[in-house]
Amino acid sequence: MSLSISLAINGRKHDVALDDPRVTLLDLLRERLDLPGTKKGCDRGQCGACTVLIDGRRINSCLTLAASLDGAEITTIEGLSDGEDLHPVQAAFIEHDAFQCGYCTPGQIMSAVGLIKEGMAGDDPERVRELMSGNICRCGAYQGITEAVLEAQRKLADREKPATGKDAA
Amino acid sequence: MSPDTQSTTIPRHVRHGSNAGQPVSRRDGVLKVTGAATYAADNHPEGMLHAVIVPSTIARGRVRSLDVSAAKAHPGIVEVITPENRIPLHFDPNDKMPPFGFRVEVLQDDSVRYVNQPIAVVVAETLEAATEGARLLAPRYEEELPRTDLDNGERYDAEAVGVGAPAVTTAGDIDAGFAAATRVTEAEYYTPPQYHNAMEPHAVVAEWNGDHLTLDMPNQALRMSAASYAQYFGIPVENVLIRSPFLGGGFGSKAILNGPQILGILAARQVGRPVKLVLTRAQMYGPVGHRGRTWQKLRLGTDAEGKLTALHHTSIGATSSFDDFVEPAANTSLMLYASPAIRADHKGLRLDIGTPGPMRAPGEASGSAALEVAIDEAAQACGMDPLAFRLANYAETEPTSGRPYSSKALRECYEQGAASFGWSNRPLEPGTMRDENGFLVGWGMGTAVFPCPQFPAEARATLRADGTALVETGGVDMGQGAWTALAQLAAEALGLDLDQVEFHSGRSDLPDGGVAGGSGHTASAGQALSNAGSDVIAQLSEIAVNDPDSPLFGAGNIGVVAGEGRLYRRDDETRSETYAEILARAGRAELVGSGKSGRDPASADRFAMNSHGAVFAEVKVDPALMQVKVTRLVGAFAAGRVINPKLVRSQYYGGMIWGISFALQEEALADRRTGRIMNADLAEYHVPVNADVPEMEAILVPEVDPHVSPLGIKGVGEIGVTGTVGAIANAVWHATGIRVRKYPIRLEDLLARR
Ligand code: FES
Ligand code: FES
Numbered sequence: 064m065s066l067s068i069s070l071a072i073n074g075r076k077h078d079v080a081l082d083d084p085r086v087t088l089l090d091l092l093r094e095r096l097d098l099p100g101t102k103k104g105c106d107r108g109q110c111g112a113c114t115v116l117i118d119g120r121r122i123n124s125c126l127t128l129a130a131s132l133d134g135a136e137i138t139t140i141e142g143l144s145d146g147e148d149l150h151p152v153q154a155a156f157i158e159h160d161a162f163q164c165g166y167c168t169p170g171q172i173m174s175a176v177g178l179i180k181e182g183m184a185g186d187d188p189e190r191v192r193e194l195m196s197g198n199i200c201r202c203g204a205y206q207g208i209t210e211a212v213l214e215a216q217r218k219l220a221d222r223e224k225p226a227t228g229k230d231a232a
Numbered sequence: 233m234s235p236d237t238q239s240t241t242i243p244r245h246v247r248h249g250s251n252a253g254q255p256v257s258r259r260d261g262v263l264k265v266t267g268a269a270t271y272a273a274d275n276h277p278e279g280m281l282h283a284v285i286v287p288s289t290i291a292r293g294r295v296r297s298l299d300v301s302a303a304k305a306h307p308g309i310v311e312v313i314t315p316e317n318r319i320p321l322h323f324d325p326n327d328k329m330p331p332f333g334f335r336v337e338v339l340q341d342d343s344v345r346y347v348n349q350p351i352a353v354v355v356a357e358t359l360e361a362a363t364e365g366a367r368l369l370a371p372r373y374e375e376e377l378p379r380t381d382l383d384n385g386e387r388y389d390a391e392a393v394g395v396g397a398p399a400v401t402t403a404g405d406i407d408a409g410f411a412a413a414t415r416v417t418e419a420e421y422y423t424p425p426q427y428h429n430a431m432e433p434h435a436v437v438a439e440w441n442g443d444h445l446t447l448d449m450p451n452q453a454l455r456m457s458a459a460s461y462a463q464y465f466g467i468p469v470e471n472v473l474i475r476s477p478f479l480g481g482g483f484g485s486k487a488i489l490n491g492p493q494i495l496g497i498l499a500a501r502q503v504g505r506p507v508k509l510v511l512t513r514a515q516m517y518g519p520v521g522h523r524g525r526t527w528q529k530l531r532l533g534t535d536a537e538g539k540l541t542a543l544h545h546t547s548i549g550a551t552s553s554f555d556d557f558v559e560p561a562a563n564t565s566l567m568l569y570a571s572p573a574i575r576a577d578h579k580g581l582r583l584d585i586g587t588p589g590p591m592r593a594p595g596e597a598s599g600s601a602a603l604e605v606a607i608d609e610a611a612q613a614c615g616m617d618p619l620a621f622r623l624a625n626y627a628e629t630e631p632t633s634g635r636p637y638s639s640k641a642l643r644e645c646y647e648q649g650a651a652s653f654g655w656s657n658r659p660l661e662p663g664t665m666r667d668e669n670g671f672l673v674g675w676g677m678g679t680a681v682f683p684c685p686q687f688p689a690e691a692r693a694t695l696r697a698d699g700t701a702l703v704e705t706g707g708v709d710m711g712q713g714a715w716t717a718l719a720q721l722a723a724e725a726l727g728l729d730l731d732q733v734e735f736h737s738g739r740s741d742l743p744d745g746g747v748a749g750g751s752g753h754t755a756s757a758g759q760a761l762s763n764a765g766s767d768v769i770a771q772l773s774e775i776a777v778n779d780p781d782s783p784l785f786g787a788g789n790i791g792v793v794a795g796e797g798r799l800y801r802r803d804d805e806t807r808s809e810t811y812a813e814i815l816a817r818a819g820r821a822e823l824v825g826s827g828k829s830g831r832d833p834a835s836a837d838r839f840a841m842n843s844h845g846a847v848f849a850e851v852k853v854d855p856a857l858m859q860v861k862v863t864r865l866v867g868a869f870a871a872g873r874v875i876n877p878k879l880v881r882s883q884y885y886g887g888m889i890w891g892i893s894f895a896l897q898e899e900a901l902a903d904r905r906t907g908r909i910m911n912a913d914l915a916e917y918h919v920p921v922n923a924d925v926p927e928m929e930a931i932l933v934p935e936v937d938p939h940v941s942p943l944g945i946k947g948v949g950e951i952g953v954t955g956t957v958g959a960i961a962n963a964v965w966h967a968t969g970i971r972v973r974k975y976p977i978r979l980e981d982l983l984a985r986r
Pocket of ligand 2: 162164167168201203481
């Protein structure tokens with residue numbers, strides 16, 4: 064069988080002739096489109112390692128059948144930075160040592176980007192912890208993750224403020 | 233947060249601004265935050281097939297039939313490998329390969345010895361097809377009643393525990409010790425089976441080229457593993473290349489060869505194409521090791537002053553029916569508290585489970601989880617503050633041997649941890665503190681301890697014509713930050729800035745970087761790298777001081793120091809020259825140096841060597857639901873010289889979070905009737921998520937140790953787990969007045985005894 068879908072991944076259009084209806088978005092990215100940055104930790108929606116943004120929302124790509132995504136816009140960890148310029152969440156993760164082995168990191172970062180967009184955490188670390196709890200980090204980099212999310216959120220908010228003279232810096 | 237501290241002040245660093253001791257960010261950070269860091273399963277060589285393990289669903293018996301034809305009929309299936317057709321191996325998997333090999337299940341026969349044992353491998357063009365093919369095999373079994381617990385397992389006298397540690401150790405006269413006691417406390421403690429659950433499942437991408445084998449796999453011991461695979465497949469060791477640039481966590485589970493990874497390699501050989509085999513999360517509960525459960529008993533004798541007169545620690549450790557790894561839990565009691573008589577003994581218990589193995593602080597974590605509570609109970613019995621009791625029993629020398637410690641800043645850990653936590657305000661009686669919401673509040677503490685081994689390792693340093701360097705060792709970064717800390721050490725020895733040092737590691741064809749385990753990798757590979765760098769500098773100095781055209785000519789006896797890419801005359805820093813200038817004049821394109829690591833045997837004999845720490849925990853317990861939450865955690869650790877405080881702090885946090893997990897969350901539960909693990913996934917096998925973890929503090933207590941190694945580094949990877957577990961359990965008691973002596977502490981345990 065072959066089923067054709069069309070996706071925009073990291074701003075690039077992909078016409079995919081699916082060889083199998085069972086393919087998840089995660090396995091499509093990793094095994095067929097050469098985008099292995101998104102990680103598989105459980106394949107069951109229990110760890111968050113596979114988090115990507117679909118139309119701006121954070122989603123476990125292991126639980127999403129690729130065939131159901133015709134026309135979707137997908138952002139993965141590979142599409143987050145602007146060339147050499149890291150996204151503020153990525154930069155904050157490095158600064159706050161928000162990872163050790165790095166395996167959960169793509170998922171954590173995509174989840175953080177989604178969370179900041181959702182705007183539900185405010186500047187409360189307790190809320191950030193709660194709302195980042197779909198992403199397991201076995202290395203236990205949580206302290207850094209929480210700090211990084213809060214800092215990146217501040218930076219992004221500053222960026223969006225209309226530049227009123229000097230205080231934009 | 234306390235200021236960053238470092239324990240060394242070698243003048244050259246101060247003068248020339250070495251990077252060692254600095255909290256630099258991870259060098260692989262950009263790769264890891266952009267998705268560009270490649271883990272084993274990210275590889276996809278041309279023509280690659282997918283292999284999927286078929287796991288047994290019974291714990292004991294044999295496989296009667298597999299529907300191979302149904303699987304083979306599924307589109308995309310290339311091969312179904314069973315004991316009937318699997319190609320032979322050159323090493324008997326029922327034997328243990330030295331030095332650390334375990335017996336493995338690689339389809340050698342139709343027997344089933346535990347749940348999730350591989351019983352077939354399906355190879356297919358796609359992962360989807362292989363997965364479906366595995367399902368279609370529909371195994372039928374001849375099932376025997378599994379042995380799953382203390383009451384039906386077979387007890388035996390273990391010859392050794394852990395990795396070759398003695399099963400029984402006695403120091404002093406234990407009976408006399410108890411006879412001299414005015415008070416004896418005694419209790420039993422249970423620790424459950426725990427699974428490493430690194431976020432990255434075990435994986436291998438295997439590619440054969442004639443008799444040459446290339447493996448992409450997460451691996452904590454590159455050279456040792458390469459040698460073992462060579463033996464299994466009957467090829468010369470130099471034909472095996474293991475690439476393991478990034479591991480998605482190891483915690484001990486990726487140090488020892490296991491059946492599934494061997495099967496992935498075997499499948500590639502058998503089908504003549506590259507193969508990727510990745511375990512599912514559920515399949516990680518069996519063939520790749522776990523922390524074996526223990527049933528421990530502690531008996532403590534104390535005198536009228538609250539001093540220990542005798543300490544007896546017994547542990548029964550579960551292992552598999554066919555191999556031995558008994559958690560060396562009781563040996564923790566040999567390391568910590570002064571007592572004229574100490575005895576630690578172990579027994580094994582055979583169950584129908586996968587063989588346990590080393591898991592982050594193997595022995596120390598489980599042993600400390602029991603010992604630290606027993607100490608708390610003894611303090612309570614003596615009416616003493618738990619910290620005062622620990623200080624009264626402080627071991628000035630190693631308890632069993634009387635040897636001095638190479639260094640031991642544990643007293644400082646107690647002081648600084650207690651001060652930061654506010655321990656002195658702790659009421660002695662339990663159940664007396666409440667917060668503003670009416671929650672029960674409890675404070676507890678535990679002592680942390682872990683050995684600090686230094687393993688053999690080798691490294692190479694090459695100084696290049698432009699004055700930059702390449703340093704190489706086959707080391708392993710599973711998240712501890714080796715790529716950064718090791719490069720810092722090399723840069724320091726070379727007198728270069730970190731960004732002038734190119735660092736190659738994570739491959740088995742580099743100089744042997746040793747094992748990333750036992751919290752000894754920085755001390756081991758780091759020492760080798762440091763020595764390699766020093767070797768290069770010595771060669772360079774030799775050239776310069778003998779060159780009449782060099783400003784350093786004749787400085788031979790006075791000596792030179794290296795820093796910022798220059799050699800300086802020791803007594804006159806205005807006389808200096810860059811490395812590049814020295815090399816250019818000598819017409820040398822490069823200088824190559826080598827270095828080794830290994831502990832000085834005389835020091836190892838003379839001194840007891842450990843890292844130490846103190847952990848203080850606050851818990852809050854909802855009085856209606858008895859739900860426990862850790863609300864504060866302060867750890868103070870002394871572990872010799874700190875190379876990168878940022879990374880070290882992360883190691884401590886990670887270890888302490890594992891302590892939370894051990895105390896309150898982790899437990900694999902087997903169905904007694906089938907032996908099947910009922911929670912073999914990340915939804916029901918609980919590990920901490922972000923919301924389970926409070927704001928933590930890790931205090932880096934300065935400690936100078938001239939004996940552990942020339943660099944004075946101990947180790948930080950595992951110690952954080954120890955101490956923390958007991959601290960939390962003791963805090964739960966302090967909040968509620970209820971002693972729960974089995975882990976994890978669950979709200980139902982508290983509700984039942986409220
Ligand atoms: S891999 Fe998708 S949630 Fe774990
Ligand atoms: S960094 Fe290793 S799992 Fe999060």
